[in-house]
Each structure stands twice: as C-alpha cells, then as structure tokens.
Amino acid sequence: MSEGLGPEGGHSQPAPTITVQDLSDRPAHTPLDRIAPAHTLLEGNTPVEQVSGVVEETSPSSTSSFELVDMEPAPPLYQPVQPHWFYCRRADSKDVWLPFSREDSERLEQALSTGGEEEVVVAVEGERYDVRVRERQRYAVYWEQGPSEVRRCTWFYKGDKDTRYMPYPEEFSTNLEEAYMIAVTLDEWKRKLDFPSGETVILHNPKLIMQYQPIALQDEWVSSPSEQTRPRTVKRGVDNITAEIPDGEPETIDHLVFMVHGIGPACDIRFRSIIQCVNDFRSASLSLLGSHYRRGQEEGRVGRVEFLPVNWHSALHGDATGVDEDIQRITLPSISRLRHFTNDTLLDLFFYNSPTYCQTIVDTVVSEVNKLHSLFKHRHPEFTGAVSVVGHSLGSLILFDLLTNQKTGSGEADRDEGRNRDPCPLTCDALEQALCRMGLQEHLATLQRVDLDLDSLAMCDETDLTDLGIPLGPRKKILSFIRKRHFLQEGRQGTVLLAPGLQAPPDPSEDSPSPTASFGNQSPGASARQQQFLRAQSITSAVDYEYFNVGIGQVSINYPQLAFHPQTFFAFGSPIGMFLTVRGLKRIDPNYTFPTCKNFYNIYHPFDPVAYRIEPMIVSESDLEPMLIPHHKGRKRMHLELKESLTRMSTDLKNNVLGSFRTAWQSLVRMPVAALPPVEDGETTAERSLQETETPAAACAAVREKSKADLWTKILEWPKALHLHYFQGVHEEAESPGSGEDRGRQVKVGMLNGGRRIDYVLQEAPIESFNEYLFAIQSHLCYWESEDTALLLLKEIYDKLGVAFEQPQQ
Numbered sequence: 001m002s003e004g005l006g007p008e009g010g011h012s013q014p015a016p017t018i019t020v021q022d023l024s025d026r027p028a029h030t031p032l033d034r035i036a037p038a039h040t041l042l043e044g045n046t047p048v049e050q051v052s053g054v055v056e057e058t059s060p061s062s063t064s065s066f067e068l069v070d071m072e073p074a075p076p077l078y079q080p081v082q083p084h085w086f087y088c089r090r091a092d093s094k095d096v097w098l099p100f101s102r103e104d105s106e107r108l109e110q111a112l113s114t115g116g117e118e119e120v121v122v123a124v125e126g127e128r129y130d131v132r133v134r135e136r137q138r139y140a141v142y143w144e145q146g147p148s149e150v151r152r153c154t155w156f157y158k159g160d161k162d163t164r165y166m167p168y169p170e171e172f173s174t175n176l177e178e179a180y181m182i183a184v185t186l187d188e189w190k191r192k193l194d195f196p197s198g199e200t201v202i203l204h205n206p207k208l209i210m211q212y213q214p215i216a217l218q219d220e221w222v223s224s225p226s227e228q229t230r231p232r233t234v235k236r237g238v239d240n241i242t243a244e245i246p247d248g249e250p251e252t253i254d255h256l257v258f259m260v261h262g263i264g265p266a267c268d269i270r271f272r273s274i275i276q277c278v279n280d281f282r283s284a285s286l287s288l289l290g291s292h293y294r295r296g297q298e299e300g301r302v303g304r305v306e307f308l309p310v311n312w313h314s315a316l317h318g319d320a321t322g323v324d325e326d327i328q329r330i331t332l333p334s335i336s337r338l339r340h341f342t343n344d345t346l347l348d349l350f351f352y353n354s355p356t357y358c359q360t361i362v363d364t365v366v367s368e369v370n371k372l373h374s375l376f377k378h379r380h381p382e383f384t385g386a387v388s389v390v391g392h393s394l395g396s397l398i399l400f401d402l403l404t405n406q407k408t409g410s411g412e413a414d415r416d417e418g419r420n421r422d423p424c425p426l427t428c429d430a431l432e433q434a435l436c437r438m439g440l441q442e443h444l445a446t447l448q449r450v451d452l453d454l455d456s457l458a459m460c461d462e463t464d465l466t467d468l469g470i471p472l473g474p475r476k477k478i479l480s481f482i483r484k485r486h487f488l489q490e491g492r493q494g495t496v497l498l499a500p501g502l503q504a505p506p507d508p509s510e511d512s513p514s515p516t517a518s519f520g521n522q523s524p525g526a527s528a529r530q531q532q533f534l535r536a537q538s539i540t541s542a543v544d545y546e547y548f549n550v551g552i553g554q555v556s557i558n559y560p561q562l563a564f565h566p567q568t569f570f571a572f573g574s575p576i577g578m579f580l581t582v583r584g585l586k587r588i589d590p591n592y593t594f595p596t597c598k599n600f601y602n603i604y605h606p607f608d609p610v611a612y613r614i615e616p617m618i619v620s621e622s623d624l625e626p627m628l629i630p631h632h633k634g635r636k637r638m639h640l641e642l643k644e645s646l647t648r649m650s651t652d653l654k655n656n657v658l659g660s661f662r663t664a665w666q667s668l669v670r671m672p673v674a675a676l677p678p679v680e681d682g683e684t685t686a687e688r689s690l691q692e693t694e695t696p697a698a699a700c701a702a703v704r705e706k707s708k709a710d711l712w713t714k715i716l717e718w719p720k721a722l723h724l725h726y727f728q729g730v731h732e733e734a735e736s737p738g739s740g741e742d743r744g745r746q747v748k749v750g751m752l753n754g755g756r757r758i759d760y761v762l763q764e765a766p767i768e769s770f771n772e773y774l775f776a777i778q779s780h781l782c783y784w785e786s787e788d789t790a791l792l793l794l795k796e797i798y799d800k801l802g803v804a805f806e807q808p809q810q
Contacts, residue, residue, distance in 0.1 A: 078184045081154045081177060083109060084238040084245075086167050087131075087138050088149040097151070097167055099238065100124060103248035108133060112152070126249045126306065127379055141379070142308050142372055143275055156241050157211055157232045165241040179203065180236060201234065209234040249286065252303030255385045255797045256376060258369050260310045262393025262573075264345030268781045277784035278309040284790045288632065292791065296803045305797060307390075308372050312398075315364040316351060317344070323357065349394060355556040365398055366560040373563050386567040388797070389597075392783060393610055396571035397579055403569060405559035406596040431457060438481055440474045458482050568599035568796055572783040576602070577612035588617045590750035600753045601796065603629070603760045603789055607772045607779040615759045618750040626759035632787040634807050762788055 085105040086097045100108065104124040111120040111133050120133045123141075131138050137147040153167035155176045168176065179193055183203050193201040198214030210231040235241050259281070261267050261274040268277055285305055289297065296302035317324050327343050351357035369389075377383065391399040431454045435441050446468055447457065457478070465475045580588070594600065604611030615624055749758055762782075768775040783789050795805055
C-alpha cells in the first residue's frame with residue numbers, strides 16, 4: 001500500500017473513482033492496468049448516484065480464479081459494520097496495532113456518539129491510560145510515555161508477508177464501507193475502486209475483496225511485476241479477522257502493588273523496560289485469578305490486583321544529576337558498546353554505595369511511590385485495600401533499607417512530620433533547642449547554672465555529666481547526641497572519621513593535625529596510623545547500627561518516609577543477604593521486624609547468581625532447606641520428581657536391597673537344619689532318633705524348593721514394590737502439597753515474616769537443569785514472566801482476605 005493508505009496514513013482520502021466492468025471474460029493473468037474500464041463514473045457525484053444507473057450481468061462461463069473461492073449469495077439486507085477501537089504501539093522499529101477490550105471499545109464508541117464536538121476523555125485498560133476521543137490519542141497516567149494513536153477500525157488488510165491484519169485509516173474505511181453498501185444493496189459485484197494514490201480495490205463478492213498496489217517504475221533492481229502486483233486480502237469487521245481481543249479487567253481492585261526495578265533501564269533478557277515487564281506480570285496475574293480463584297470471582301469476592309512500576313533509573317541518569325556526562329569524560333574510547341552497557345547498568349550498583357547518589361536514589365523511589373499512591377487514590381477513591389511492595393535485584397535492597405528506617409506512626413503523620421521538621425535534627429545551634437528535641441528541657445537550668453552552651457557541652461564526658469547530677473538515662477541521651485553531632489560535622493567537612501571513643505592515640509613526635517583537616521592534606525604518618533587503626537577495627541568489630549540511629553541501611557543517608565504502611569514486601573532475586581554481610585551484620589535478631597511492614601518473602605531462582613538467602617542469618621541450622629514454590633499447575637515438575645526418586649532409590653539400594661539379596665542367597669545355598677523338638681514324657685532319645693531316620697528324604701527337598709520359590713517371588717515383585725514405595729509416595733506427596741508446606745512452616749525463623757518461612761525457591765525448568773551456567777543470567781531476569789512467582793503473590797494477598805485457593809483440575 002502507498003504511504004497514504006498505510007497504517008501511518010491518517011490524512012483524508014479523496015472519494016475513489018468507481019468503475020463497473022465484467023472481469024470474468026479476461027484471462028486470469030491479465031494485469032489490472034491493461035483492462036479498459038467499461039464505464040468511468042464522474043467523481044463529482046456521490047457513490048450512490050454513480051452506481052444507481054449501472055447494472056451489468058456476470059458471464060456464467062467465467063473461469064476466473066476469484067469465482068472459485070466463494071460464490072455464496074450476498075445477504076439480502078445491508079448490515080452496518082460494527083467498529084472496534086485499536087491503539088498503535090511501537091515494537092521492534094515498527095508499528096503494531098492492538099485491539100482494546102470489548103468493554104473499553106464500547107465505552108469509546110459510546111463517548112464518540114454522545115460527546116458532541118467537545119473533547120471527551122475515557123479511562124481504559126484498568127484506568128491506567130486515558131483516551132482523548134476527538135484527538136484520537138492515548139496517554140499513560142502513572143508513568144512517562146509518549147502518546148499513541150487510536151483508531152476506530154472497520155476495515156482491515158493483510159499482505160502475504162504480514163502476520164496480522166492491519167486497520168485502514170478511518171477515512172479510507174469509510175469509502176470502502178460506502179462502496180460495500182452499494183454493492184450489497186444493488187447486489188452488484190465485480191466492482192473496481194480506483195484511488196487517486198494509485199491503489200485499486202476490487203469487490204469480487206462479499207467474502208472476497210482484494211487490494212492491488214500501484215506498479216512502480218521498473219529497473220534492474222526492482223522485483224518482477226507479478227511480485228509487485230501481488231494483492232492484499234481485505235476484510236470487513238473485526239469479527240472476520242484473527243484478532244486476539246483481550247478480556248476486560250474487573251473494576252474492583254483488591255490490592256495495590258508497587259514494583260521497583262534493579263540496575264539498568266532494561267529488566268529482562270529481551271531488554272524491555274520496567275513498564276513492559278510489569279504489564280506482563282499483571283497479565284499473568286489476571287490469568288491466574290481466572291484459573292485459581294474462579295469460584296471467588298463468581299461469588300464477587302475476587303476482583304484484581306493492580307501492579308504499578310516505579311522507575312528510578314531515569315532520574316539518576318537524567319540531566320539533573322549530570323553523572324552520565326561526568327562518567328563519559330573519563331570513559332575510554334575502546335570497546336565502546338561494552339563500556340556504555342557498564343556505565344548505564346552496572347554502575348548503578350556503585351552509585352547506590354555512594355552517599356551522594358544513594359540519597360538521590362532513595363529520594364526518587366519514595367517520591368515516585370508516594371506520587372503514584374496519591375494519584376491512584378485520587379482515581380480510585382473507593383479503594384480500601386492494602387498496599388504491598390516488590391523489589392527486583394537492587395530494587396529489593398533499596399526497599400529493604402527504606403523499610404528498616406520507617407517510623408512506626410501513621411504514614412500520613414510521618415510524611416507531614418518529615419516535611420515540616422528540619423531535615424537533620426542534629427543541626428540545631430542552641431542548647432535549649434537541642435534539649436527540647438531530646439525531651440530533656442528540665443535539665444536546661446542545671447546546665448545554664450554552670451554556663452554550658454552547646455559547644456562546651458560537646459566537650460563534656462560522662463564523668464562531667466555525673467558531677468552535675470544528671471541521671472543515667474538523660475546522661476546517655478546527651479552523650480549519644482554529642483557523638484552523632486560530632487559524626488555529622490566531621491562527615492560534612494570530609495575528614496577521616498574514627499568511631500567515637502576509639503580515636504588513635506596522638507604521636508607526640510608530630511604536630512597535632514587540625515580537627516578540620518581533610519583527608520587529602522593529612523600528614524603521611526597520621527594517615528598511615530589512621531588507616532592501620534581503621535583496618536584493625538574493621539576486622540575486630542562490626543558496625544554499630546544503634547550508634548548511627550538508622551536501621552540496617554547506610555549510615556549517612558536521611559531515609560524519607562512512605563505515605564503508607566506496606567502489608568508485604570516481596571524480594572525477587574535479591575542480594576540483601578550479601579549486602580548485610582558486607583556491611584558487617586553477621587546475624588539478624590530473630591525478634592526483629594520491619595517497623596511498618598509485617599511480612600517479608602525472599603523469592604529466588606536456584607540458578608540466580610545475584611540472589612542470596614536470608615534465613616541462615618536468623619537461625620543457626622545451616623541445613624534448613626528453602627521452601628519450594630509449587631508449580632502453578634500443581635505438583636512438582638516431572639524432572640524434579642524423577643531426580644528425587646532416583647536419589648532415594650539409589651540410597652535404599654545401597655543400604656537395604658543389597659543386604660536383602662545377601663540374606664536370601666545365604667538361605668538358598670545353606671542346608672536348612674531342623675530344630676530338635678523336646679522329648680515327650682515316656683519317650684527315649686533312641687526312639688526319637690529312630691523316628692528321624694525314618695523321615696523320608698523328600699522333606700529336605702521340599703524345604704529347599706520352598707526357599708527357592710520365596711526368593712524368586714521376591715525378585716519378581718521387587719520392581720512393583722519399588723514403584724509403590726517411591727513413585728506412588730511422590731505422587732501422593734505432590735497431590736497434597738500443603739502437607740510439605742505445613743511441615744516447612746513449622747520451623748521458626750524469626751519474626752521478620754511473622755514467624756513464617758522467608759526463603760522461597762522456584763523450580764527450574766527441565767531445559768535449565770542441563771546446564772545451570774548457561775541459564776544463569778536468564779534466571780536472574782525470569783521473575784517478570786514467572787507464573788509460579790505471580791501465584792505466590794496472589795496466594796499471600798488473598799489468604800489475608802480470606803479467599804480460598806483452588807487448584808484447577810488438569
């Protein structure tokens with residue numbers, strides 16, 4: 001098709017010139033441009049006036065190939081075509097037209113018919129997009145995305161190399177519909193429509209309509225005319241094409257989930273953005289709700305779960321920080337593509353360990369989450385469900401640090417308090433202000449009596465405060481405030497800091513360095529001693545997080561507050577355990593919980609090179625296996641069942657079966673010895689011996705034959721016994737997955753997940769088990785399309801809502 005008629009062509013098309021002629025008597029191979037039209041109608045008349053006086057019969061002896069396709073009579077009455085709305089999406093450097101759901105299409109059609117000349121905005125796709133009907137544009141609501149074109153589609157075309165039908169522009173479809181209406185009304189076919197752009201459409205019969213493209217100028221590089229004039233199939237109405245129209249989403253939202261991505265702008269192996277990956281995860285959850293919660297949907301107790309992406313990468317690498325320009329100036333020119341990938345992806349890990357850019361990242365995440373939460377509440381004022389958060393890779397570490405530093409008050413109150421208060425309460429300059437913030441204003445008179453101000457108070461130690469008569473509790477608060485204030489001041493001045501109370505002893509042979517001296521201009525001797533002292537401290541002591549007054553996060557970061565209390569935190573492929581260990585935290589207190597979040601799940605693939613476990617940091621049992629996530633279709637994967645069965649079988653063969661064969665063989669080759677019965681009263685031993693000699697020799701042979709029969713019976717029944725013992729036992733265990741899960745849940749692993757298990761491992765696919773190194777990278781990016789992962793989230797969410805889980809019958 002020419003540019004004017006392609007999917008991109010949205011401008012108006014002039015009315016086509018309609019000619020009526022008998023196409024049945026010409027040879028099938030005759031080009032269309034060599035056929036002289038029987039009648040050329042004036043373009044100034046309307047299509048009805050052009051065709052009203054022209055009626056021509058078709059030859060009954062036609063040999064045209066078109067007549068052999070379908071010659072069923074046309075319907076007697078004209079039925080208007082039912083339009084369906086499509087939107088355009090850019091994929092793989094080309095435009096792809098996708099249909100709206102029937103519910104969204106009906107709402108758009110209704111808005112177009114009742115809206116008049118004013119612009120009407122219709123919320124579609126779960127109210128994540130807004131469509132401006134008159135403008136024919138679709139806009140994203142929750143994330144930054146360019147507008148996409150929207151069409152009211154009635155006619156479609158498909159070429160030989162196309163994989164799906166493409167919609168015509170609306171003006172072109174209107175012209176086709178008018179010509180089709182005339183042909184049906186007058187029952188006249190074999191009509192040829194010539195468009196000013198050179199396109200030709202022939203209406204052979206109601207089910208066979210073809211479009212021919214204009215023949216281009218010939219040269220040696222252009223394909224043959226037969227290839228250029230290959231027609232396109234034209235269809236009327238969306239019901240006549242193979243379009244996958246999505247099902248509409250339930251209006252009721254039961255739960256809201258925010259999903260934070262990891263390093264880099266791409267989130268999966270296909271280098272898709274966080275928006276596309278979350279869309280796939282949402283689609284998987286909708287499909288699982290229809291299959292595993294069908295009864296709840298029929299009863300009206302199950303709606304849907306909304307997943308919204310949180311993008312922080314663009315803010316970090318945007319023009320506001322200028323970090324990309326700084327990195328680009330020092331990047332070597334060789335292997336440019338690999339260095340660009342490193343700068344854009346892997347450096348995010350180092351940026352998070354930098355206090356400057358870590359503050360930017362956590363501020364961006366919290367700001368984006370709070371903005372999305374506020375916008376969602378505004379668009380869904382009836383929503384009363386809970387909110388959860390999901391973090392993938394580095395995103396899980398960001399959420400973990402944020403949740404360990406949340407306040408226990410209400411979310412809105414904490415946010416207002418954080419907005420109104422000083423960003424750092426240690427920056428107060430007056431003694432009275434500092435004591436009020438510590439809640440020790442009753443000791444102000446005691447300190448003023450000895451003329452102590454804030455600077456002189458910073459020089460006092462515990463002995464001085466004891467002499468002033470300050471009790472132990474207030475004394476400890478003051479000392480803690482002094483240490484924190486000293487740490488903050490030194491950190492802002494860029495000096496090398498030692499832990500309070502662990503300062504290296506001064507060298508009397510050297511001048512004392514200035515307390516404000518920076519790291520770069522310290523004397524070599526002092527720098528060497530401080531580095532040696534710090535190295536010794538890093539080996540012998542761990543980080544004191546109580547001293548820094550933060551959770552298990554970075555000590556120099558001011559963590560903002562979320563506007564809500566998350567119900568559950570899900571970590572996908574998370575390196576949290578490794579980062580906590582590197583920070584010096586060797587063990588998590590079993591009684592520790594997030595201040596505002598009571599549930600935590602660490603979900604990982606067994607071959608994920610970035611994932612680490614959490615439970616070994618809480619419990620001492622090193623052999624505690626993670627919980628195996630059931631397959632969404634039920635039971636274990638077949639290759640895992642076979643692997644476990646063979647492992648158990650080989651162990652039992654080694655321990656039991658060989659011993660059974662040895663015992664049976666010994667009983668076969670050894671002559672059975674009859675036990676001597678006791679001598680009865682009045683019977684002598686000689687008489688007993690005489691009776692034994694009279695026993696026929698066949699008795700011993702019978703005993704031997706019986707032993708042989710028992711042995712061969714055991715050998716023949718052994719495979720059946722193994723099958724019943726191993727495979728039947730595995731099937732019974734798989735048919736009741738709750739039993740194994742309940743056994744795993746009985747293990748106490750602390751209160752981080754309310755006393756329940758934390759580590760959950762996915763089942764690898766059969767092809768992944770052949771080479772775990774080959775699928776390592778893919779394993780770290782598989783969570784967005786994992787139905788097992790999505791089902792685990794749904795089970796956790798709806799278990800708290802009291803909705804029963806249903807395993808569909810396979």
